[in-house]
Each structure stands twice: as C-alpha cells, then as structure tokens.
Amino acid sequence: MTDLFAQPLKVLNVGLQSFADSVAAAGATVSHVEWRPPASGDIEVGRTLARLINDPRIEQANQTALTALLAAQPVLEDIKPARELIPSIAGRLILHAGPPVSWDRMCGPMQGAVIGAILFEEWARTPEEAAKLAASGSISYVPCHHHGAVGPMAGIISPSMPVWVVANAAGRNRAFSNLNEGLGKVLRFGANSPEVLKRLEWMKTVLGPTLSSALRSVGGIEINPLTAQGLHMGDELHNRNTATSALFLKRLLPGLLQSGRSLDEITEVIRFIAGNDHFFLNVSMAACKARLDAAHGVQHSTLVTAMARNGVEFGIRVSGAADEWFTAPAPQVNGLYFPKYGPEDAAPDLGDSAITETSGLGGFAMAAAPAIVQFVGGAPSDAEAYTRRMRRITLTANTAFTIPFLGFAGTPTGIDARKVVDRGIAPVMDTGIAHRAAGIGQIGAGISNAPIACFAQAILAIGKTLPDRPASQGR
C-alpha cells in the first residue's frame, strides 16, 4: 500500500461526478464512469432485478418470445369494418389509444375524437348531445390493444370505421389499425367538424371498399420487405413514412386500377393516398402489433410487447405478465413546435404509435432516417446516438431490418424490461405533438422518453410470478 501511494495516482471514479472533480482538482489523473444504482435505488426492485438478471428461465423465455417476434411475417390482407373483426365492438363500444382511461380523465384530443366517433356513428346529432352521451356511462371505452388493434394519437376506433387487417403468416394472430386521415383537421387530433365527419364517411364508403378490393386483387401485401426497403430509404416508420407510403402505393396501384370502381373514384383514392406521406404509418403499426402479439404471453418473459399512451398515462405490457398494464404519468414531448405554438399548448405524450419503437422501429431506427431531425429536432448525430443507445436495452439487432449507415447493422429489437431498469436507459420515441385542446391538431414533433417506473413495476410483477430457483439450478 505504501508503495502504491508513492506512485502517481490514476483514479477510476464510479458514480458521483463531484468525487472525480475533487480528485482532478488535487492534480491526479481521473477517469469518471457514469453510474447510478439500478431502479433509482429502490431496494425491492433492485433485489428482484438481481434475481431476474441471473435466472436462466428468463433468458429462455425471452429467447422464445424474441424468436416469435423476429419470425413474424405480417401480411396486409384486407380492410373491413371494425364490427366485423372485433365482435364486442358491435355494441356501443369505442376503442382508444394507450392504457385504460375513463371518459372524465381523457385528454382534450381524445374527448374530441370520441365525440366525433359518436357523431360519425349517428348515436347523437350534435356535439353537445354527443358529449352528454359520452359521459353518460352507456358507452364503453376500451384500449385498442385489448382487441389486437392500434391507433395513432387518440386512436379512436368505432364500429363502422374501416380497419386494416394484418395477419401474421408465421403464426395465428391478426392485428388491426384504423386508416390514416392525413394532416390538418383530423379525428385523431380530436377534430370533429363536418369536414372531418365527411372524410370519415368517404373513407367508409369509398376508400375502405376500394382498398379492400385492391388488396384482395393483389393477394395481400407482405409488410417486412416494404419495411426493410423503407429503412434503406430514410424512413424510420414512425415519423417518416415517405418512402414506404410511396412504395406501398406502387404495390396497391395494379389492384386499385382493377378494383372495378369508376375512374373518378379510383382517381380520388389515388390522390388521397399520394397526398399523404404518412399513409403507411397505420399499416406499419398494425404490422408491429402483429409481430409483438406473436411474442406476447410467454411465461416469465421480460420482453416488452406494448408501449402506449392515452395522453394521461404511459403504459407498457410485458410478455410474461399476461394483459397487465404498468403505468406512469405520460411524459411531455421535447421537440420542435410549428409557428405560434409552444410547450404550454401541448398535450402529454399520446397514441399507440409507440408500438413502432416496441418492435424496433421509430426512435430505435432513427439512424436510418437522419433527415427526420429537421422535424423532431437535434442533429443527425443524435439520430445515430439514439439507435446505438437503444441497442443497450434490447435483446438483439434485427438482421432483417438493417441500417446502411451503421454498416448494415440491424435495428435494436426486443426491449428487455430488465435492461431498461438495470441500465436506467429509457426507451426513446420520436413522435408527434398534439395540441391539448380538441381539434386543433398537430402542433409539433419531437422526442419523448418512456417512464422507467413502468418497467420497474413490470420487473416486480414478473418477479412475483417467478418462484425462487431450486439451489441445484443456480450457476
């Protein structure tokens, strides 16, 4: 020891930066390692985490879940009215984004969208009547996720709406999503004016049936190849869907032209699709949901199978914890605002679109889409850093979805709740920002971070269902 102190000191400091600063001030060479106690120092979570991290049953369960996730082959098959696909919706039931939320707690855009859906279904004649009915208790509100569906922003799906049908050809599950309305005054941001309802009516009577006919005519469209190609063309499949929307239209065109509809109607449909660079988003979301549902329900698995926001709460589901939601207050989105708007106007994080990140796209694949920083803020190097960082909380890099600029590395895929809590790294989402009042619409886009508290709860839940290992299985 005496010898040691006679030499020039080289110090490695772990944890508090200020200790390193003091050593440096005293003239020694110091390297600082950023570290915090896992689970923000919560002892119960930390102990459970330690147990789960070293348990081979969890590794095995996660491999089983991950294999199903990677093997999924989502095929867009058809469009049908929600009531034909989701039997229980036939009553007065409305699906919404995120974890469960009652009418009185819903954020402005979601309430506005519910009112719009009630008017669209003709359950009421005026917005006032609709609001009264919405609050009356005679309408059931259920998360999209409870019925295999996902919807961006408010995520409202009512019985008459046409929904995309995506089947997992490598499994038996199907997933659904509503159709993207474009930008401006749209239901998903809570608008419910006559123009919004008129567009929904056209989507129901013209767009949906024409696309259904087109899809059946081309025999369905595989989503994985489109996704892989889109990642090579600057999309990350959440906030940039320009390439995939164009490629998707190209795939639909032969079917649309043979749909048997009039040339005028075909022209209207093509114009609508060609005019919306996010048209593919909802299809991609349904495909993500199909992939993740294939991985859901594996006993002991800590793989995250859903992240979703209702504008009030952020919720996650984990493969091994059945259909339980683990929630925390929805975070604010940190981003760029359109002219006239600022953070004080923003609703908290909203929508099921975080299903893209959950399946390894969106914020996790931002390195594939550096141009997106013009929209969500930051520099191209940030986009690369997000992707690299997400690799630290995921189980694998998906070799089917590669990023040319990272030497064709796969997208970070399969969030492990253990890694999130252990490393204190929150899953990152690049997402739209809704005005907190109904009907104003999108006011910006940016980055939000999933609350780590959700993942800590999931760890406790998995810990409770997992009996202690017999000593003989220890390693």
Add this chain to the structure above:
Amino acid sequence: MTDLFAQPLKVLNVGLQSFADSVAAAGATVSHVEWRPPASGDIEVGRTLARLINDPRIEQANQTALTALLAAQPVLEDIKPARELIPSIAGRLILHAGPPVSWDRMCGPMQGAVIGAILFEEWARTPEEAAKLAASGSISYVPCHHHGAVGPMAGIISPSMPVWVVANAAGRNRAFSNLNEGLGKVLRFGANSPEVLKRLEWMKTVLGPTLSSALRSVGGIEINPLTAQGLHMGDELHNRNTATSALFLKRLLPGLLQSGRSLDEITEVIRFIAGNDHFFLNVSMAACKARLDAAHGVQHSTLVTAMARNGVEFGIRVSGAADEWFTAPAPQVNGLYFPKYGPEDAAPDLGDSAITETSGLGGFAMAAAPAIVQFVGGAPSDAEAYTRRMRRITLTANTAFTIPFLGFAGTPTGIDARKVVDRGIAPVMDTGIAHRAAGIGQIGAGISNAPIACFAQAILAIGKTLPDRPASQGR
C-alpha cells in the same frame, strides 16, 4: 543548426513514402504527406496550371458559370418525338453516348443499339441489312451532347423515339433524354431482338403520348425538389433512383388518370413505370444536362460541363473551351459482377450518365445513398469518403441538395478542371457495367474514375485561349 540536431527529430516528409520509412527505421518520429507533382509531372501542363490557378479572370469566369449551374430550375415539360425537337435528326442521323465515334470504332453494345434503331426506324428489315446500312456511310452518328441530349449506356436516339423535354426555367436552354426501357433485354445495352423493338414501338405509340398528356395535364414537374427529396431518401440519382422514381410516379398519377387514355392503357403505363426503379434516371440526366448547359460557354471558365463515355473513349467538355472534347481511352469499371460474369466480359465505361456526377450527383452524392454499396461494392464508409473526396475538386457544396448524414452538407458541385489536375484526384462515377457483346445487357455495377489526362488537355486548351495577364493585374 547544431542545437536543432541535438534535439529529438520530428520529421515531416512530403512525397515519396520510402523516404519516410527510412526516417522511421532510424528511430525518428515522422509524419508523411502524400503528394505528387501536379499533372503527373508534365511540365507544360504544370506551368499552364500554375498560371491558371493564380488568374482572377478564371475565378470570375468560374463563379459566373457556377452561378448559372446552381440557379438552374429544370422543369420536365413534355415528351415529343426526337424529330420534332432536334431538326437535323430528321434525316438519317443517330445520336449516341459520349464523345464522337465512328461506326467501325463503336463498342459492341453501341453497334447493337444502332442496328436496333435502324430496324425500329424501318430503314432496314433484318439485322444483317441494318448492319450493312450502318457501315455504309449513309448514316450520320453524332453525340447526344451536340444536340442538348443525353442517353444512358449506348445512348442511342433515333428520329422516331419519344424523348423527355426538360426546360431550364431560369434560362433559355432545354435538354432531352430518351425514355428508360427497364432492365433485361434493352436497346441501351445493345439488344435489338423483336421483344426490344416491340417495347420501343409501345413506348412510341402508348407510353410517350400518355406521358405527354399527363405532363401537360399537371403543368410540368419541377425536378430540383424531387432531386433534393430523393437525396434524403437514399438515392444518389445515378445508380439508385428508387425513391425518385416512386415520387415521380406519384406526381404523374393524377395526370395519367386524366390522360383520356383507356383504363387498360393507363394500367399498362403505370405497371411499366412502377416496375422500373430506374425510370427517373433519364429524366434526372436531362435535368443535369439542362443545369450544365446553362453553365456552358463562359469564356475562360474551367468548370467541367460534360463527362461522357462511348465505350471506347472518355470525353469531357469544359465551359470555356466551346464544344471541344478532351478525350482519353475509356477506363474499365471496378465493381461487383452478376453471377457468371467477370471483368473479362465487360465493355469499358459507357454512357452519358456521368452527366449526373458532372452536376454533383451520382458518385459525388454517394454519401446520401449508402445502401448502394450492396450494388457497386465497398462499404458505407467508402460512400462517405467518395463524397468528401469530390469536395476537393469542386467549386462548391450545393446547399439545395443536401446529405442528412453529413450534417446536411451540400453535394460537391461544379468540377474545376484545375483542381482535378492540381490535386490528382479523378472524378468518381458509380455506374453500370455493360457486357462487351451487343444485347447481353448489364452484367454488374461499380466505380470508375475519369481519366485525369482529359482534364490536363482541357487546362492546356483554356491556357491557350487566355492571354497572359498584364503585370498590373497580378496579385
């Protein structure tokens, strides 16, 4: 001096690597700077270069030319038969790629394409008759570039072929290109079988007129915005045109649907375009030609306004040297071959498509299209290196065409022949490889380097036309 040698030596070596190696072997610290004499040590070129590099008249001329290049606004206006656009072609005249070349010196693919054009024009009935006619001296062969046109690979344009018409809205010039036939057996690779002629006939009677009607219906299409968007979507606009072809189709669709053609014909046209990820290439080439012609003819300017290959020779034109070609033997392309083929099967570098590099796209913009290395060889880091290297021989970075991954840096634009010769850096092209025999088609893709000898000749030519500066103008 004595003091100097008493200290530990730090050596900077310029030029021959072996000198640095010897110093290092003797134990000293040495930094090596790679350097070669400009113009490969050619004294006359070197002296002229020294004079041109320090002449403000050239700086000014280059700024004038560059300003016109950057200000160009190519608008795709129409499609018309070549004979309506290029009066002298109405006789028995055939346009071809690259600098001038006589029938007997043409490479295999170009001869095959000429025979195809003669059959298509019905100047002969069999390939044998056509070959005899081709060699008879009664047909004139003229570079596309002499008539404001460009064509990929063999670049054959005959009077009846439909050609794209691109007008420079910021100037008075127009440029033309033929229509892309897709892959497989195609005229531009020298195929002239009945299926090739049948397709050309359909392009003349259906595709051309339908697109003409569509373009006039949408009021023309601006090419700069499509190009800028494509660069953000993984295209470099020479060997990757996937994004721009899809975006272009989206822009054409409303016009196609209103073209007044039958639904069957419209469907055929849309299928043809949607099935060809290079459909936009020829439009983009015409736009590049329109930009560069706007910069051509500025006295004293060393800005390169064309690089083109005829499969035998590589030729360049320079703004200040009127319509003179500076040529050298066409290089071989270094790349990846399709199965069964190798370098021994390849024709030398061929086609006018190097117009893309001349205007700052293609190989110069490879950093925007890292996925292309799967096609042309190398790693994504090579793509970035090519773009950075080309910045050293260009006059500016074009802020209208940015590359997200380089922090939205502009594409290197405006090749200065002086910089090429002075720095010994050859312009890089990423390009297709044709089989040397007619009609076999594309057998690979890769990278080729423009022969620096062409640029040295251009320097001498500009030097001759530039009187020595009066002493008062020296700096």
